[in-house]
Amino acid sequence: MIKPVKTRLWEIRNSYKYLMIVYISAIGIGIDSLLFSLLLGMESFRKAYGYYDEATSGWVIRAKYQSGWNGGSFGCQVLGAFFAGWYNDKFGRKSSLAISCIITIIGNTVAITAPVGHPINLVMAKCVIGIGIGILVSTCPVYLSELMSPTLRGIGSMGINFSICFGQWIGSLIYFGCSKNYTGIDDSTGYKIAFGIQYLLVGGYLLLFWFMPESPSYLIHRGKLEEAKAAIKKLYHNKNNTEYDIDSHYEILIKEVEEEKMNAESEKEVSYAELFKATNLKRVVLSIFALTGQLWVGVSFVLTYISYFFELAGVSSSIEKTVGMFTLCVGGNLVSYFVIERVDRRVLYIGGVALCTIMNLLIACVSYGSSQAAAYTTVVFVFLWAFIYEATVGPLTYALITELPQGRMRAKSVAITSNVNSLCSFGLGYLIPYLFNPDEVNMGARIMFVWTGTGVVLFVVMLFFLPETRGRTANEIEQLFVNKVGALKFKRAKFDEDDKLIMSSVGKEVSQA
Numbered sequence: 001m002i003k004p005v006k007t008r009l010w011e012i013r014n015s016y017k018y019l020m021i022v023y024i025s026a027i028g029i030g031i032d033s034l035l036f037s038l039l040l041g042m043e044s045f046r047k048a049y050g051y052y053d054e055a056t057s058g059w060v061i062r063a064k065y066q067s068g069w070n071g072g073s074f075g076c077q078v079l080g081a082f083f084a085g086w087y088n089d090k091f092g093r094k095s096s097l098a099i100s101c102i103i104t105i106i107g108n109t110v111a112i113t114a115p116v117g118h119p120i121n122l123v124m125a126k127c128v129i130g131i132g133i134g135i136l137v138s139t140c141p142v143y144l145s146e147l148m149s150p151t152l153r154g155i156g157s158m159g160i161n162f163s164i165c166f167g168q169w170i171g172s173l174i175y176f177g178c179s180k181n182y183t184g185i186d187d188s189t190g191y192k193i194a195f196g197i198q199y200l201l202v203g204g205y206l207l208l209f210w211f212m213p214e215s216p217s218y219l220i221h222r223g224k225l226e227e228a229k230a231a232i233k234k235l236y237h238n239k240n241n242t243e244y245d246i247d248s249h250y251e252i253l254i255k256e257v258e259e260e261k262m263n264a265e266s267e268k269e270v271s272y273a274e275l276f277k278a279t280n281l282k283r284v285v286l287s288i289f290a291l292t293g294q295l296w297v298g299v300s301f302v303l304t305y306i307s308y309f310f311e312l313a314g315v316s317s318s319i320e321k322t323v324g325m326f327t328l329c330v331g332g333n334l335v336s337y338f339v340i341e342r343v344d345r346r347v348l349y350i351g352g353v354a355l356c357t358i359m360n361l362l363i364a365c366v367s368y369g370s371s372q373a374a375a376y377t378t379v380v381f382v383f384l385w386a387f388i389y390e391a392t393v394g395p396l397t398y399a400l401i402t403e404l405p406q407g408r409m410r411a412k413s414v415a416i417t418s419n420v421n422s423l424c425s426f427g428l429g430y431l432i433p434y435l436f437n438p439d440e441v442n443m444g445a446r447i448m449f450v451w452t453g454t455g456v457v458l459f460v461v462m463l464f465f466l467p468e469t470r471g472r473t474a475n476e477i478e479q480l481f482v483n484k485v486g487a488l489k490f491k492r493a494k495f496d497e498d499d500k501l502i503m504s505s506v507g508k509e510v511s512q513a
Helices: 005-011 013-039 043-049 063-091 094-112 119-147 150-181 189-211 216-221 225-236 246-263 272-276 278-296 306-312 318-339 345-366 372-391 393-403 407-436 444-465 474-482
Strands: 051-053 058-060
Touching: 005 013, 005 150, 013 063, 013 094, 013 119, 013 150, 013 189, 013 225, 043 058, 043 189, 063 094, 063 119, 063 407, 094 119, 094 189, 119 150, 119 216, 119 393, 119 407, 150 189, 150 246, 150 318, 150 393, 216 225, 216 246, 216 407, 225 246, 246 407, 246 474, 272 278, 272 407, 278 345, 278 393, 278 407, 278 444, 278 474, 306 318, 318 372, 318 393, 345 372, 345 393, 345 444, 372 393, 393 407
Parallel strands: none
Antiparallel strands: 051 058
């Protein structure tokens, strides 16, 4: 019988210090995803790398450079993710994160030293950082899920979204502080401090990663059984805590590997080609829909351009409201921790998509008003969107992309999923500035009609095809996919005392030998 969530979380308390080290490295993803776009609201930054636009009577950075540092970053994340997919399977998760941190430090150094009047240098910096972020995004969910107890992988991997959100909140605070304290239009101190904060975060992981255990799942797949058992003991036991059942954890991982070997086409090294065969293809496609679903509901616009959007919408104290929104995002993430193992994945994800889509429609409709009341109504809907997203779709995505793939394919599946997400973000990174900017198409908040349409499509797809994975071990999920159990029947599936699927529980007949 599965123990209550509180009991299981208490038993693994020794592992939290190791999880925190990984979470610290992931905070940099949040800062990077937001900082450049927030700096667009800083006049000194726009003057340093832009031009004076007579039509708007203000400094503007050309859309091609905005597209370059957003789209270029996402494009390079693809390279980083491909590298991570290969490296994680070959050499492990632990050192992969260290490599990503070193690359990120190099990229931020290029950004800080970029001379005034040369925005192309910022594009180059973002491309370098993008490689590091691509490795981080592909490695963190896998590493976190494998450092957690097999029945709590969802909580472990969803923590990356909290780290990203926390990083965005830190980024908004840095932006707020620098905007208030370095107000001179020719003062570069503010935005250079903002770039430099990354050194503290990724540097923190580089100092601490020597103490990290390697992923037990990775070690077992590489045949290093004694090292795997030692890693599990290091994660969960110390002199004050010996409650956790190490042997049971080890046996579950061994069973997962054995089940995967039975269903694998060969004993050869895992290849990307294997992802596109048999049930693995379905699982990869579902993972892609889950992760890119963040884009489908509008995260690439709402969280990335929010400060600039508030400023153009004529909202007073736009910087303070930006900080307020990201504080609300952190609150939404905290709420998700209380519901992730208590509410079905399908209910949270599909319900979150529906509510975010409704908010998108309301924001787009209100944007036709030109009064101050309309502007503040937009702020309210944006705040609601942010809280709903961070309590549902945002964090749950990372649980799903680590639960859906086969264990031996997890690293490469997350890499492919991250790559598709990065390619989509790459396209949006180039497109959004042209649609939104006042010196281009100037759609403003009416761009939310686009996310309303994509949100409806995502809702329909996930309603019929997203399976329920809450409380399932990797071995159970593997059997459900191999036996081609329909997504709507996952929840009712039952397993016998040997952890074998009871076929009648999902409406299938037992095959006769």
